Amino acid sequence: MFELFIEEILAKKKGIQGKFQERTYIRLTNAYGGWPEGSIVFKDLIIAGFPKIGRINSLESGLREQFSGSFWMEEKVDGYNVRIFHYQGQIYCATRGGFICPFSTDRIVDLLNVDIFIDHPNLVLCGEITGPGSPYIEGPTPLVSEDVKLFIFDIAKGSTMEFLPERQKHELISRYRLPSVKNFDLFENQPKDLRQIKKILLSLHNEYREGVIFKEEPFGRRAKYVTANSDLNDIAVFSHKILDVSPNYFIDRILRYVLFLTELGLIEENNWEEKLGKAFVCGIKEVLKNVREHGRSSRFFRCRFRESKNAEYFIEHLKHIPGHQEHVIIKKLYQENSYWVLEFEKTFPSTSDTLRNWLSGALRFD
Amino acid sequence: MFELFIEEILAKKKGIQGKFQERTYIRLTNAYGGWPEGSIVFKDLIIAGFPKIGRINSLESGLREQFSGSFWMEEKVDGYNVRIFHYQGQIYCATRGGFICPFSTDRIVDLLNVDIFIDHPNLVLCGEITGPGSPYIEGPTPLVSEDVKLFIFDIAKGSTMEFLPERQKHELISRYRLPSVKNFDLFENQPKDLRQIKKILLSLHNEYREGVIFKEEPFGRRAKYVTANSDLNDIAVFSHKILDVSPNYFIDRILRYVLFLTELGLIEENNWEEKLGKAFVCGIKEVLKNVREHGRSSRFFRCRFRESKNAEYFIEHLKHIPGHQEHVIIKKLYQENSYWVLEFEKTFPSTSDTLRNWLSGALRFD
Incomplete structure (x- = not known):
C-alpha cells in the first residue's frame, strides 16, 4: 500500500531505513508528502511524527496571546518522547526521531498494561519515559528514583496524530489505569486562574519538576512553559x-x-x-x-532489558543515533535477577579534546 | 610605488578604500600579498596589521609549553588596539581593523608627547586606548576613571611590525615619557618565578584588571592570559x-x-x-x-573631540564598522570648554527584538 511512497522517500533521501528484530521500516528524516519528520512508514501503516510544541517564555502575555478560550494545564515531564502503537501483533515504541527504540519496546510491558490495544488496536499512546535507568536522559529526574517510568500525555485516534479530546483521554487513562502525567484542570485567562496557575508552577519549580503544557480545546493550540x-x-x-x-x-x-x-x-x-x-x-x-x-568527560548509563537480544539491538541502535556514532563505549551486559543489565558510557569528544588541549598549555587564537 | 598593489587588492576584493580628511587609503579586510588583515596601504607606505596574540588558558602548562627561555611579563590593558604612525607630516592612529580612527587621531596629542616622531619618524607605536570616554569600549575599566588614556605596549621599527627588543622599547618609553603598560620584569620557568607571576596575577585579578602578555626574547613568542x-x-x-x-x-x-x-x-x-x-x-x-x-537594549557613549570636523568624520566612520551600520543613533554634538562632545547610542537589535518578542507572549519553536 505504501510501497511506492517508500521508494519515493528513499529516492529523494527524505528518510532512512531502520530495522528492529525482523521488522524493517522507514523513518522520515525530513517532513515529506504531508508527513512530519519522525514519521514511521511500514508497508501498510504510517505512524505520524509527534508534532512540535511551541514555547512561551513569558507566562501572562503568552497565555493571553495564545489562548482565547479555556485551556487544560498538564505537567510536562522531562524524559524522552515515545509513541506506543500496535502493529501486526506486537507493541512498538518509537522515539521522536522515528526510531523503533529497542529499549522502550523491550520494557513497555513493565511500564504499561497493554490491554488497551486489545480493545483499541488503532490508538497511538504518546508519553514520556524517564528515570535514572533511561538510556537517553542524563541527570536526575524528580519523578522517578529508580529504573524508568512512563507518563502518557496524549492518545491519538489513529496513526495521523489526531489527538482525542482531553476528557476522552482521561476516561481511557482511568479505565485502563494508564500511567499518565498530572492534569491540573481547565483554566481561563482571568486573574483568579492565573494566580492558581502561578501557584502550581511555583510548587513544580520547588520540586525541580520541568513545567507544564497548556492545551486549548477544541482548537488544539498548545504551548509549553518550564520552571527556572x-x-x-x-x-x-x-x-x-x-x-x-x-x-x-x-x-x-x-x-x-x-x-x-x-x-x-x-x-x-x-x-x-x-x-x-x-x-x-x-x-x-x-x-x-x-x-x-581520565583524559575525558563522559557519562555512565545502566539500563535493564527483559531480553538480551533487545540489548544487542539497542547497542546497534546507538550507532545510528546522530552524533552518537563513535562516542559510545559498551562496558558490560550481564544477567541480574530476571533482567539483562547493559552498562555503557557516552563520551563527549569536543569537551574532552578542547579542555585536554587547554590544560596541556596549548596556544589558542580566538 | 604601491599603486599596482592597490589595484590588485581592490580587484581581488581583499581590501576596501577608506578616507579620513583628505587622505584616502586601503585597509586589508583579508591577509594579502604577505600583509596581514588590518594592514593599511597608502600610495607610498604600508603599515602592517597588528599580529594576533594567542591565548593560554592554563598558566603553568602554558608557560612551560610556550616558553623555553626567559620571558617578559607585561600588563594587558582592556581597550582597543591602535597603531600610531607618522605619514606626510601628520600623526595617524589606526584601529585593529585598519581604519584610520578619527577619534583616536583627533585626540592623540592629548594622549602622547608626539616628539618621538620628530626624532624617529619611521617608528610605529602600538598601544591600547581605554576609558569611559572611549567610543568603542563598553563597561568600566579600572585604570581610567574619566575620558581616555593610552598605554603603549610595543614599538615597531618600521611599518612591518618588527618590534624593538623590550629593553630598547623601555629606553624610548622612558626617554620620551610615553604612557605605557606596566612591565613586571623578566621571568623564567622555575618555581620561584611562577609563584611571583601568580602573586602579580592575583593582585591584577583583585583590581579587576584584564591580565598579562608574556613575551619571549629574542624569539618573539607571545601569549596572553587573563584574570577571572x-x-x-x-x-x-x-x-x-x-x-x-x-x-x-x-x-x-x-x-x-x-x-x-x-x-x-x-x-x-x-x-x-x-x-x-x-x-x-x-x-x-x-x-x-x-x-x-524603552523597547530596546542599548548603550550610551559620550566622547570628546578637539575638532568638530573630526567628530563628523567619526560619525561617518561608525557607519563603516561591520555590524554597526544601522545601530548607531547620534544624539548630540556640542561644544564644552575647548572640546566638542559627541553623544551617541549603540542599540543591540537581536537582543532587543528577541526579548521584545518573548515578552509579548509569542510562541517559539526551538
Missing part, C-alpha cells in the same frame, strides 16, 4: 558536555531562568545568582577533574 | 547584548573563569559561583527592564 529550576538542572547536567552542545542551549536557559524568576516574583530572594553560578561551576569543576584524571 | 574578574566583567558587560554576541563568547569566559580560579587556588572561597551568576542576572534584569520600558 528545570533550566538550572539542564545547565548543571549539560555543563558536563559544555562544548558538545550548541552554546545557545545555555544562553536560552539563562534568559528563561531570569524571566521565570522575574515573572513569579522570586528574583529578589534566595540566592538565585549563586544557584545559576553553581550550575555552571560545579559541572565544569567535575569535567576538568575528569579530563585531568 | 576580567572574564566576569566581560560577561556582565556583554549580557546587555546577550543575543547580539556569539554565544561562544560567554561559554569561553565561563570556562576560563573556572580555570583561572582553580589554577590560582581560589575556587573554593569567596562566593565565586554567586559572582558568576550575578554577572549574568544583573545585566539581564536591566536589559529586560529596558526592553519593557
